[in-house]
Amino acid sequence: MSLINQKCSCCGGENPEKVQVDAILAKYEGKKGSLIPILQEVQSLYNYLPKDVLEYVASKTGVPISEIYGVVTFYSLFHLNPRGRNIIRVCQGTACHVRGGKLILQALEKELGIKAGHTTEDLRYTLETVACIGACGLAPVMQINDDTHGRLTPDKLPAILKRYQ
Amino acid sequence: MQHIRAHVLVCGGTGCKSAGSKEIQLGFAKYLEEYGLQNEVMLVETGCHGFCEHGPLVIVYPEGTFYCHVKPEDVKEIVESHLYKGRIVERLLYREPLSHEQVPNYSEIGFYKKQQRLVLANCGAINPEMIEEYIAVGGYEALAKAVTTMTPEEVVDEVKKSGLRGRGGGGFPTGMKWQFAKNSVSDKKYVICNADEGDPGAFMDRSVLEGDPHRVLEGMAICGYAIGADEGYIYVRAEYPLAIKRLRTAIEQAEKMGLLGENIFGSGFNFTLHIKEGAGAFVCGEETALMASIEGKRGMPRPRPPFPAVSGLWGKPTNINNVETFANVAQIIVNGADWYCQYGTERSKGTKVFALTGKINNTGLAEVPMGITMREIIYDIGGGITNGKKFKAVQIGGPSGGCLPESMLDLPVDYDSLIAAGAMMGSGGLVVMDEDTCMVDVAKFFLNFTQSESCGKCTPCREGTKRMLEILTRITEGQGREGDIELLENLAKNIKETALCGLGQTAPNPVLSTLKYFRDEYEAHIKEKRCPAGVCEKLASYTITDACRGCGLCARNCPVQAISGKIKEKHVINQDICIKCGACMAACPFKAITKG
Ligand SMILES: Cc1cc2nc3c(=O)[nH]c(=O)nc-3n(C[C@H](O)[C@H](O)[C@H](O)COP(=O)(O)O)c2cc1C
Numbered sequence A: 001m002s003l004i005n006q007k008c009s010c011c012g013g014e015n016p017e018k019v020q021v022d023a024i025l026a027k028y029e030g031k032k033g034s035l036i037p038i039l040q041e042v043q044s045l046y047n048y049l050p051k052d053v054l055e056y057v058a059s060k061t062g063v064p065i066s067e068i069y070g071v072v073t074f075y076s077l078f079h080l081n082p083r084g085r086n087i088i089r090v091c092q093g094t095a096c097h098v099r100g101g102k103l104i105l106q107a108l109e110k111e112l113g114i115k116a117g118h119t120t121e122d123l124r125y126t127l128e129t130v131a132c133i134g135a136c137g138l139a140p141v142m143q144i145n146d147d148t149h150g151r152l153t154p155d156k157l158p159a160i161l162k163r164y165q
Numbered sequence B: 001m002q003h004i005r006a007h008v009l010v011c012g013g014t015g016c017k018s019a020g021s022k023e024i025q026l027g028f029a030k031y032l033e034e035y036g037l038q039n040e041v042m043l044v045e046t047g048c049h050g051f052c053e054h055g056p057l058v059i060v061y062p063e064g065t066f067y068c069h070v071k072p073e074d075v076k077e078i079v080e081s082h083l084y085k086g087r088i089v090e091r092l093l094y095r096e097p098l099s100h101e102q103v104p105n106y107s108e109i110g111f112y113k114k115q116q117r118l119v120l121a122n123c124g125a126i127n128p129e130m131i132e133e134y135i136a137v138g139g140y141e142a143l144a145k146a147v148t149t150m151t152p153e154e155v156v157d158e159v160k161k162s163g164l165r166g167r168g169g170g171g172f173p174t175g176m177k178w179q180f181a182k183n184s185v186s187d188k189k190y191v192i193c194n195a196d197e198g199d200p201g202a203f204m205d206r207s208v209l210e211g212d213p214h215r216v217l218e219g220m221a222i223c224g225y226a227i228g229a230d231e232g233y234i235y236v237r238a239e240y241p242l243a244i245k246r247l248r249t250a251i252e253q254a255e256k257m258g259l260l261g262e263n264i265f266g267s268g269f270n271f272t273l274h275i276k277e278g279a280g281a282f283v284c285g286e287e288t289a290l291m292a293s294i295e296g297k298r299g300m301p302r303p304r305p306p307f308p309a310v311s312g313l314w315g316k317p318t319n320i321n322n323v324e325t326f327a328n329v330a331q332i333i334v335n336g337a338d339w340y341c342q343y344g345t346e347r348s349k350g351t352k353v354f355a356l357t358g359k360i361n362n363t364g365l366a367e368v369p370m371g372i373t374m375r376e377i378i379y380d381i382g383g384g385i386t387n388g389k390k391f392k393a394v395q396i397g398g399p400s401g402g403c404l405p406e407s408m409l410d411l412p413v414d415y416d417s418l419i420a421a422g423a424m425m426g427s428g429g430l431v432v433m434d435e436d437t438c439m440v441d442v443a444k445f446f447l448n449f450t451q452s453e454s455c456g457k458c459t460p461c462r463e464g465t466k467r468m469l470e471i472l473t474r475i476t477e478g479q480g481r482e483g484d485i486e487l488l489e490n491l492a493k494n495i496k497e498t499a500l501c502g503l504g505q506t507a508p509n510p511v512l513s514t515l516k517y518f519r520d521e522y523e524a525h526i527k528e529k530r531c532p533a534g535v536c537e538k539l540a541s542y543t544i545t546d547a548c549r550g551c552g553l554c555a556r557n558c559p560v561q562a563i564s565g566k567i568k569e570k571h572v573i574n575q576d577i578c579i580k581c582g583a584c585m586a587a588c589p590f591k592a593i594t595k596g
């Protein structure tokens, strides 16, 4: 819970995150079809979409909260739960599938001790699957944050993971 | 004026970047300076050359020397030996996968020789972040010609005459689509570029956007002029951050030069462009869902008609085309429809870019004239199957397409032949499969994909694909029943006929085409509880062959003590205990354990 309406703990003024959310809302004010870009920017601020922030966005934009939830749950890039500092997205697309993408996923699940779709307890990694990141020539592939790692084999994984704190 | 005597092209596409091309570029900058060559050798960062598998790539002109798998520590040698002393660094040259011959020159490489690179002509040849380089190779000439010398009607007619068909999957004639949008009367119209590229295993749109973004902008602006639209959207997947960045740069530069914006070329034609990022839903590639998504709603398809040309984005007439479709437009306007018609077949004109992936030696992007055979693509361009294995099938058209067997390899690749064979062009993903691939598993893979991407709006797709997936799952787990094949065929037929959008209507295709060409594999799973390719874990059985030397390593690695035998004697696996984990096979130093 992000407590967007709570005052800043040090100065008692506006919550600094709220200021940023307001700035995002101001940027899109009056623009048609801007719900998805607003949510994308808010998510990059918090790393996920906290419930009270969504309620705040609803109250400010006048879009009913039910519609916002509808949109958030429809698209796989939106998340309602906190996520890890490093997002691992293992490709399970066709090209990766025929080149052993499943083995990479299994090895990552074993290495991290979590299943796909989950976050490690220390919030260091979130493991997700994705259907093709367009780097099929390097299959099997995974993306960690914005970096693409290709031509993977299970034994290469520990060294790659280590680089992401 | 300085004399530039050589160009060093470093690939900056996604594939090569992930393999470390940034460091190589920095290395060149440093060593060119160190050897005092910075004024005579020009360093250029390009987009994808389509040969990412061999990246990072470096090409040195004027010779056209093609270096592959370049490492940062190789850069100094290239600068010193090739650029300073004029001696090619042979160990970094490309080798043909079948003949193992070294090929020094870009244009002589088998992968490129049979290609006809029209749409990809600039990809890998120019710096995609500099509009000047696009203009230098004739960029924006087509737009100038269209808006200053042609009427909108003439533009539409030229595109019609060229025979260009949509590259986004359906193959609808582009000129006709433009005509519909042009005919709609409205104070406002839109042009949309579909860059959602959701088909797993396809990345041609990504490479065009990253390697030659202006070509797409130019095509869109010409379309805007033709149909009477002054605003456009490019809907790009958020999974393509580099493409988004290059598009933003391209739009900014074009606006600055007055090639987008108000009163373009003084013709009174206005055209502005926006980028919309997708949010991870395959169905948003469907045109009506895509427009709902731009409007900020859940991306669900709606029934057509009305077609977008009549009522599209925000209820206004809209023309939507795929990236590669737009990328074809400028050359048609500049060179004319007759020129374009020399490529391709009677009913499929021009070229198509294919993404070659899977168990093939040369994975990458290949642009070929329509009508070439699958065999030429896979063997001449693709360099054949990896590790000398046997070809089994090629999957074309992604989740909506089908798998074609060896006997169909001489089929000409065009829209109509593919449909007749039970596949489809789709976006142009070609996934090659070898003898180690299980076709039932492949069908299950695609159904799993479409099932999880079904938006859930209509029942045949939402429930029908779930039932089909359940049946396929039980077949691959050894629980297949007599009659399952007929049940699958029945469900497939119903879903195809009743689903609302293309996702559902085509979802059964991978199952139907594998049933058509690989029915015996389904039967082996159902009747004999056997996976001939040894892929389906639950059906696999591990056995120890006579190559066993009795070292005992397998027994020590087995987590459930299923292996017994005396040291120096052949070991055996107790099939009742074995959990089919494969640990023994990995542990055996003599390759004495087989799976099947
Ligand atoms: C489920 C589904 C996904 C689609 N995905 C894409 C896509 O990723 N890119 C694309 O250009 N067209 C896609 N299409 C096709 C579009 O609906 C539309 O036909 C196409 O953008 C039209 O452009 P074209 O005439 O230039 O091919 C998809 C269709 C369906 C039914």
Ligand code: SF4
Binding pocket: B283, B300, B301, B453, B454, B455, B456, B457, B458, B459, B461, B462, B499, B500, B501, B502, B503, B504, B505
């Ligand atoms: S066919 Fe599938 S994806 Fe298309 S509208 Fe129906 S449920 Fe949605």
Ligand code: SF4
Binding pocket: B542, B554, B557, B558, B559, B560, B561, B562, B563, B573, B577, B578, B579, B580, B581, B582, B583, B584, B585
């Ligand atoms: S496959 Fe696994 S369980 Fe079976 S014998 Fe080999 S090591 Fe043991």
Ligand code: FES
Binding pocket: A091, A092, A093, A094, A095, A096, A097, A131, A132, A133, A134, A135, A136, A137, A139, A140, A141, B200, B201, B202
């Ligand atoms: S299938 Fe994995 S990157 Fe395309």
Ligand code: FES
Binding pocket: B011, B012, B013, B014, B015, B016, B017, B047, B048, B049, B050, B051, B052, B053, B055, B056, B057
């Ligand atoms: S990214 Fe370099 S060749 Fe594709």
